[in-house]
Amino acid sequence: MDTNTAAAKAALAHIEQDENPATIKAKSRDFFWYSPVLKDRMDHLEADFVVNPKTEAEVIEILRVCYAHDVPVTTRGAGTGNYGQAMPMRGGCVMHLRHMTAVKEIHPGRVICEPGILLKDLDSACKEHSGQEIRMFSSTWATATIGGFIAGGSGGVGSCTWGSLRDLGNIIRLRVVTMEAEPRVLEFRGEELARVSHAYGTNGIITEIEMPLAPAYDWVEMFVATKDFIAAARFAEELANEDGILIKLASVYEAPAPFDYFSRVRPHIEADDTLIGLMVAPHSMDGFETFLARRPEARLIYRSDRSDWPKTPGPVFEYGWNHTTLRALKVDPAITYLQVRYAFPRHLELIERMRDEFTPEILQHLEVLRENGKVMFAGLSLVKFSDEARLEEIIRIHEEAGAMIFNPHRYTLEEGGRQSVDDRQLAFKREADPKGLLNPGKMIAWDDPGWKYDRMYAYPAMSKPAEAAE
Amino acid sequence: MDTNTAAAKAALAHIEQDENPATIKAKSRDFFWYSPVLKDRMDHLEADFVVNPKTEAEVIEILRVCYAHDVPVTTRGAGTGNYGQAMPMRGGCVMHLRHMTAVKEIHPGRVICEPGILLKDLDSACKEHSGQEIRMFSSTWATATIGGFIAGGSGGVGSCTWGSLRDLGNIIRLRVVTMEAEPRVLEFRGEELARVSHAYGTNGIITEIEMPLAPAYDWVEMFVATKDFIAAARFAEELANEDGILIKLASVYEAPAPFDYFSRVRPHIEADDTLIGLMVAPHSMDGFETFLARRPEARLIYRSDRSDWPKTPGPVFEYGWNHTTLRALKVDPAITYLQVRYAFPRHLELIERMRDEFTPEILQHLEVLRENGKVMFAGLSLVKFSDEARLEEIIRIHEEAGAMIFNPHRYTLEEGGRQSVDDRQLAFKREADPKGLLNPGKMIAWDDPGWKYDRMYAYPAMSKPAEAAE
Ligand SMILES: Cc1cc2nc3c(=O)[nH]c(=O)nc-3n(C[C@H](O)[C@H](O)[C@H](O)COP(=O)(O)OP(=O)(O)OC[C@H]3O[C@@H](n4cnc5c(N)ncnc54)[C@H](O)[C@@H]3O)c2cc1C
Ligand SMILES: Cc1cc2nc3c(=O)[nH]c(=O)nc-3n(C[C@H](O)[C@H](O)[C@H](O)COP(=O)(O)OP(=O)(O)OC[C@H]3O[C@@H](n4cnc5c(N)ncnc54)[C@H](O)[C@@H]3O)c2cc1C
Numbered sequence: 001m002d003t004n005t006a007a008a009k010a011a012l013a014h015i016e017q018d019e020n021p022a023t024i025k026a027k028s029r030d031f032f033w034y035s036p037v038l039k040d041r042m043d044h045l046e047a048d049f050v051v052n053p054k055t056e057a058e059v060i061e062i063l064r065v066c067y068a069h070d071v072p073v074t075t076r077g078a079g080t081g082n083y084g085q086a087m088p089m090r091g092g093c094v095m096h097l098r099h100m101t102a103v104k105e106i107h108p109g110r111v112i113c114e115p116g117i118l119l120k121d122l123d124s125a126c127k128e129h130s131g132q133e134i135r136m137f138s139s140t141w142a143t144a145t146i147g148g149f150i151a152g153g154s155g156g157v158g159s160c161t162w163g164s165l166r167d168l169g170n171i172i173r174l175r176v177v178t179m180e181a182e183p184r185v186l187e188f189r190g191e192e193l194a195r196v197s198h199a200y201g202t203n204g205i206i207t208e209i210e211m212p213l214a215p216a217y218d219w220v221e222m223f224v225a226t227k228d229f230i231a232a233a234r235f236a237e238e239l240a241n242e243d244g245i246l247i248k249l250a251s252v253y254e255a256p257a258p259f260d261y262f263s264r265v266r267p268h269i270e271a272d273d274t275l276i277g278l279m280v281a282p283h284s285m286d287g288f289e290t291f292l293a294r295r296p297e298a299r300l301i302y303r304s305d306r307s308d309w310p311k312t313p314g315p316v317f318e319y320g321w322n323h324t325t326l327r328a329l330k331v332d333p334a335i336t337y338l339q340v341r342y343a344f345p346r347h348l349e350l351i352e353r354m355r356d357e358f359t360p361e362i363l364q365h366l367e368v369l370r371e372n373g374k375v376m377f378a379g380l381s382l383v384k385f386s387d388e389a390r391l392e393e394i395i396r397i398h399e400e401a402g403a404m405i406f407n408p409h410r411y412t413l414e415e416g417g418r419q420s421v422d423d424r425q426l427a428f429k430r431e432a433d434p435k436g437l438l439n440p441g442k443m444i445a446w447d448d449p450g451w452k453y454d455r456m457y458a459y460p461a462m463s464k465p466a467e468a469a470e
Numbered sequence: 471m472d473t474n475t476a477a478a479k480a481a482l483a484h485i486e487q488d489e490n491p492a493t494i495k496a497k498s499r500d501f502f503w504y505s506p507v508l509k510d511r512m513d514h515l516e517a518d519f520v521v522n523p524k525t526e527a528e529v530i531e532i533l534r535v536c537y538a539h540d541v542p543v544t545t546r547g548a549g550t551g552n553y554g555q556a557m558p559m560r561g562g563c564v565m566h567l568r569h570m571t572a573v574k575e576i577h578p579g580r581v582i583c584e585p586g587i588l589l590k591d592l593d594s595a596c597k598e599h600s601g602q603e604i605r606m607f608s609s610t611w612a613t614a615t616i617g618g619f620i621a622g623g624s625g626g627v628g629s630c631t632w633g634s635l636r637d638l639g640n641i642i643r644l645r646v647v648t649m650e651a652e653p654r655v656l657e658f659r660g661e662e663l664a665r666v667s668h669a670y671g672t673n674g675i676i677t678e679i680e681m682p683l684a685p686a687y688d689w690v691e692m693f694v695a696t697k698d699f700i701a702a703a704r705f706a707e708e709l710a711n712e713d714g715i716l717i718k719l720a721s722v723y724e725a726p727a728p729f730d731y732f733s734r735v736r737p738h739i740e741a742d743d744t745l746i747g748l749m750v751a752p753h754s755m756d757g758f759e760t761f762l763a764r765r766p767e768a769r770l771i772y773r774s775d776r777s778d779w780p781k782t783p784g785p786v787f788e789y790g791w792n793h794t795t796l797r798a799l800k801v802d803p804a805i806t807y808l809q810v811r812y813a814f815p816r817h818l819e820l821i822e823r824m825r826d827e828f829t830p831e832i833l834q835h836l837e838v839l840r841e842n843g844k845v846m847f848a849g850l851s852l853v854k855f856s857d858e859a860r861l862e863e864i865i866r867i868h869e870e871a872g873a874m875i876f877n878p879h880r881y882t883l884e885e886g887g888r889q890s891v892d893d894r895q896l897a898f899k900r901e902a903d904p905k906g907l908l909n910p911g912k913m914i915a916w917d918d919p920g921w922k923y924d925r926m927y928a929y930p931a932m933s934k935p936a937e938a939a940e
Contacts, residue, residue: 108601109687109716109753130601131578132685135714163713169757170714190760212714212753215602215685217579241843243633244605244640244682246579283579283682287639290660373711375843 001048005092008069009049015058016099018050027076027094032084034325036336036385037409037456044465045087047074047094054099056177056185056207063179063205066093066437073179074439075201077116077148080140082322084411085152085200089441089462097147100207106130110172112210115147122146126213133216135162135170139321146209150174151201154406157249157279157317160240160368160375162214166197175208178432195428200413202439202446203429217281219248220288221304221316224276225269226297229254229355232274233348233366233377235298238291239278240368240375245287248279250368251320254355257363257382261328264313268301277316321380324365328382336391339406340379340398342366347376350403357397360384379403412457414444419453421445471518475562478539479519485528486569488520497546497564502554504795506806506855507879507926514935515557517544517564524569526647526655526677533649533675536563536907543649544909545671547586547618550610552792554881555622555670559911559932567617570677576600580642582680585617592616596683603686605632605640609791616679620644621671624876627719627749627787630710630838630845632684636667645678648902656902665898670883672909672916673899689718689749690758691774691786695739696767699724699825702744703818703836703847705768708761709748710838710845715757718749720838721790724825727833727852731797734783738771747786791850794835798852806861809876810849810868812836817846820873827867830854849873882927884914889923891915 001009009017018024028046032038048071053059066073072092079086088094097116105112106129113122119134119141126132136158138144144153150171155164162170171193178184186204188195196204226232229252236250258275259266269275276298280288282305292300302309304316313319319327328335342350355364363382368375383394388409395405410416413425426445429438436446441459444451451457471479479487488494498516502508518541523529536543542562549556558564567586573595575582581596581604589604589611596602606628608614614623620641625634632640641663648654656674658665666674696702699722706720728735728745739745746768750758752775762770772779774786783789789797798805812820825834833852838845853864858879865875880886883895896915899908906916911929914921921927 107753108685109751161713167714168712168760169716169754172753172756189756190763212716215578242638243631243840243843244637246639246682281579283577283642284639286642286659290638293660370713373713373845 004069005048005071008066008071008093011065011069012051012062015062016052016054018052024050027079027096028088030079030081030084030086032082032087032411034082034322034329034336035409037388037391038084038411041458042084042087042411045089045463046091047088048091050094050096052096052099059095059177059205059207060183060185062093062095063177063183064181067179067181067183067435070435070437072437072440075151075205077145077151078118078140078143080138080144081148081152082408083152083416085442086148087411089411089459091463095205097145104208106132106213109213110210111213112208113146115150115206115209116145118142119144119146119149123216127216131216132213134158135212135214136165139317139323141317146211147206150197150209151199151206154198155369156321158214160247160250160370163370166194169212171197171209172212173210174206176204176432177207178204179438180432180434194422194424196425198413199425200439200442202413202433202443203425204432204438217283218305219279220282220285222278222280222300223265223302223313223316224278224292225273225299225301226276227272227274228297229274229364230348230352231297232276233351235295236276236366236368237348237375237377239288240370242287242291245284245291246281247284248281249277249317249320251277251324252364252366253277253319253324254364257324257328257365261324261331262313262319264309264311265302268309277319279316321367324380325382334385336383336385337408338379338381338383338395338398339408340381341404341406342377342379343404344371344374344376346402350401351377351379353401354381354398354403358394362394410456411459412442412444415453415457474539475518475541478536478541478563481535481539482521482532485532486522486524488522494520497549497566498558500549500551500554500556502552502557502881504552504792504799504806505879507858507861508554508881511928512554512557512881515559515933516561517558518561520564520566522566522569529565529647529675529677530653530655532563532565533647533653534651537649537651537653537905540905540907542907542910545621545675547615547621548588548610548613550608550614551618551622552878553622553886555912556618557881559881559929561933565675567615574678576602576683579683580680581683582678583616585620585676585679586615588612589614589616589619593686597686601686602683604628605682605684606635609787609793611787616681617676620667620679621669621676624668625839626791628684630717630720630840633840636664639682641667641679642682643680644676646674646902647677648674649908650902650904664892664894666895668883669895670909670912672883672903672913673895674902674908687751687753688775690752690755692748692750692770693735693772693783693786694746694748694762695743695769695771696746697742697744698767699744699834700818700822701767702746703821705765706746706836706838707818707845707847709758710840712757712761715754715761716751717754718751719747719787719790721747721794722834722836723747723789723794724834727794727798727835731794731801732783732789734779734781735772738779747789749786791837794850795852804855806853806855807878808849808851808853808865808868809878810851811874811876812847812849813874814841814844814846816872820871821847821849823871824851824868824873828864832864880926881929882912882914885923885927
């Protein structure tokens, strides 16, 4: 620890800190290791100290002190992100928001809370208060925070109905603290929300959140099996297009992934079964059963409200979104993934082309998503990893065909996004983080405005691995 | 009154009946007179007697007695239908369900009620019980019944989000009484619902209804004005395509209709203003304001929650759907209307073509509707009526272009619909109404299976006007 860092740590001694080296190590990591590329680059990263504020006032104090001592601050919700988002590239301070969990107000259609509350705890509070729940959640509902979801996530369970987190209306208001000599507290609504949502905490710390709510229902969770992948994709799409049937999830897992990777489901299917994971509102089950009966090729093999399976599969959404990758990885460590956008109206055609090109190197995993009012698919493709060059080639072939990739093998905002600078985020960083101390190394536009995206960006100031450093 | 009818009336003397001739006349009519064509054909129709059952048991008794005496029965909710749906073509019995208003059960996401309750009273009960409301309602919310909406309506306020009434999931269950020597009571779900929903009560009487519910919000009602009609249509479509902004209504009224026909709005606009009527959830107002600010050509002239208008315009939805026609008719009795389907993806193109063809003979009135998951438009065009031949020609030109017409100048199910027999409804009528006594003259397939739809169908057994009969 250099003298500056030590001074900052000491100046913050009155705020709770973690001293156990194993804890500090653990709190410096997230799920970056899903990517063999990031695993190779980031495995050694570690904070110098970890501080756990309890209030916005403590957050302000941490930012003021670290600013004064030029110490980088990387904010942590629960560290379930996949892009190394929450990892301290230059060490310094990890600020863990786990104590900031208050639910402040609940009204019809909206909730106001602190950022560190787990998605599942937020849902419980809203359900208990007035039968409401958040519109959408990351499949890491049980472990992730709402602040991390907004700063690092994109959407998930519920996005088949409500679109993505950053669509207008899916976040109402954010309260944000800047990192300056004297940190400011700002309130963002409307267009301003884009400054800090999905900015990885690089330009301000979110201390209060106002989110829209939807009614909470006892969603019926289901698995449907078919022998035909494209029929399964059509099933999911057509179901999402049934305006009168309320759904929260429609995922498609290409055979043999369900058989190979979903151990609790395996006894009930065959290797050539493609699986559809669903959440349907209980009062839409009559409509759903009618829809299902029109498609005799589709077999309903599980429904959570009437299950006779000896072992429960657990929540169906924990098979979807990036949980699919997790389950595959547990069985086959050589699996990694890509995030693909199969946009309307070419979505099915693109999926078929990618299957022709890449089966069995890639198995399709699709999530129904709404974008601009249209049902389309997000792909979280399961990729059999060979080497980085081949991964690059796979990405190139997708993009040339028109299937945009959000590359989860990169740690910068730009490379994990649309490979372009977000001017609003950059402009706000200039204002809110003049020393560039917030989660450094994650915004290329800040460090290297002329970057060409012709190869993987390597943050020059990133801490070196121990051996290299010695 | 013939002897059979008199006998049936006498046999039903213990059930409440209306004896006042003016009441009997009034309860034999609906809003058929919106159509000059129907006005010409149906103005004289009148029931022989009107009976007001209080229970399903009384409904059964009425049907049993009328069956025994070969007396036609035409069911009446509130008589707000436009197609002469509730008018007794051969006289006989009008059965008015105004006393059957019980709300039996309310659960998260669904309600069970009797058919005669007004939409507004049903909403009040659901809102008071648990902050819920029905997903969609006819703009005659304040005066129409839920049974009449299901048997005669098609959709309305809420259909921009939930699609049409007959889409899977928008009705859960119907309980239906048949007209046989011994009436049966049947429960319909799923595919069976299509037998009796939108069947004008020609093949069974609905005595209990289970409907899905949505959360009730204090919808913010608004008017937005623009100088450009197509920009207004795009505004409405794009707003409906914002997945994160929850809306319940998006209507477009072409200039100068708002100025000419909406007297309370007139002081706030100019003749060349096209108007957009909106209902937006309160927790979506931030998102909406952001959306609005991106479109500087659109002026928000009224919002119900912050109005400074000296005279309130009343509910904005009472400017939409068929209320637009009503307001136009009140000012200019020569106005009538057409119901047009501008289907995705050609909707805007078709609308522009029809405007090129028909302005100013027709003024466009559009309602955003979801169909198969896509935002499109229902047109309830305001037509300056000249004569029936011209009306026919207008219809033909629409249909040739690909804009389907649901002709509101016809009293049969087929002509008001897709000009084809609904086999499920016909098959069920064979079972449930073997003597053809339920709302006779409304299902061509029953009376004249070989009908060609080459001209307006004229029910041969229809009662003649008084002079003609004498
Ligand atoms: C198995 C699995 C499944 C997943 N499924 C999904 C999914 O369905 N959808 C999805 O979007 N993501 C998914 N993810 C990624 C991740 O779990 C989610 O985005 C999650 O919501 C992140 O929350 P967190 O609390 O773990 O955030 P963290 O990982 O701790 O943080 C994420 C980012 O936000 C920043 N941050 C955190 N809190 C704040 C704050 N208060 N102010 C400013 N910046 C802050 C951090 O610095 C970091 O850059 C998945 C990951 C895994 C491992
Ligand atoms: C100004 C205006 C605006 C309108 N806006 C809309 C709109 O937005 N959307 C829309 O869909 N319609 C609209 N309509 C038409 C009509 O108001 C609605 O369809 C309304 O819901 C009908 O309800 P009601 O109780 O008046 O039915 P009625 O007119 O009494 O009956 C309609 C039909 O249903 C039958 N029926 C009634 N109850 C039963 C029962 N229990 N069992 C079997 N059959 C039965 C009747 O015999 C008749 O054929 C509008 C009409 C007007 C005049």
